[in-house]
Amino acid sequence: MPEQLKRLFPLFAIFIIIFLIIRHLLIPDTFGLYGHYRGDALKDNANIELVYASKEACIECHSDIREMLEMDEHSDISCLSCHGPGLEHVENPETANIEKPGSREFCGRCHAINPARSTNMIIQVDIKEHHAEKKDCIDCHNPHQVWEIKE
Ligand code: HEC
Numbered sequence: 487m488p489e490q491l492k493r494l495f496p497l498f499a500i501f502i503i504i505f506l507i508i509r510h511l512l513i514p515d516t517f518g519l520y521g522h523y524r525g526d527a528l529k530d531n532a533n534i535e536l537v538y539a540s541k542e543a544c545i546e547c548h549s550d551i552r553e554m555l556e557m558d559e560h561s562d563i564s565c566l567s568c569h570g571p572g573l574e575h576v577e578n579p580e581t582a583n584i585e586k587p588g589s590r591e592f593c594g595r596c597h598a599i600n601p602a603r604s605t606n607m608i609i610q611v612d613i614k615e616h617h618a619e620k621k622d623c624i625d626c627h628n629p630h631q632v633w634e635i636k637e
Pocket residue numbers: 539540541543544545546547548565566569571572573575576579580583584585586
C-alpha cells in the first residue's frame with residue numbers, strides 16, 4: 487500500500503469520530519424511541535392547549551338553533567366556522583363570550599366574488615354593491631336561515 491494512503495487513514499478516522507460526536511450531540515434524546523421521529527414530539531403535541539369545541543357540543547345546549555339550521559343552506563357549515571373555536575364558551579357559557587360575526591367582510595369570506603371559486607358551489611355577490619343601503623349582511627339575512635330577510 488502506498489505510504490500516502492496509509493497516512494490518510496488516521497485522518498479519515500478523525501473525521502468519522504468528529505462526525506459521530508456531532509451526531510450524538512445534535513440528535514434529541516428521544517429520537518427513535520417509537521419510530522423515525524422525536525419521541526417527545528407526541529408529548530409536546532398532547533400538551534397543546536385545546537381551543538376548538540365540536541359542532542355536537544354546541545347543539546347539546548343550542549338544539550333550537552340546530553333545528554333552525556336543518557332547514558337552511560347554511561346547515562352544512564359548522565357552527566365553529568362562523569362562531570370561532572368556542573371551547574372557552576362551551577366550558578363557561580355564562581361568562582365566556584363567543585364571536586357573532588355578520589359584517590360584509592365576514593360573509594364575504596365565502597360569498598364575495600372570486601373568479602377562483604366555482605359559482606355552482608357558492609353564490610357570489612358583489613359585497614360592496616349588494617344592498618349597500620345597509621351596513622352589515624345580518625341587518626337583512628338571518629345567518630341561521632339565510633333566506634329569511636329581516637324587515
Ligand atoms: C353548556 C351549554 C352551552 C354550550 C355547550 C354552548 N353554549 Fe352557547 N350559550 C349558552 C348559554 C347559557 C348562553 C347565554 C344565554 C343565551 O343567550 O342563550 C349562550 C350564548 C351563545 C351565543 C350568544 C352570545 C351572545 O353574546 O349573544 C352564541 C352565539 C352561542 N352561545 C354559540 C355557541 C356555539 C357556537 C357553541 C359551540 C361551540 C355553543 N354556543 C356551546 C350555553 C352553551
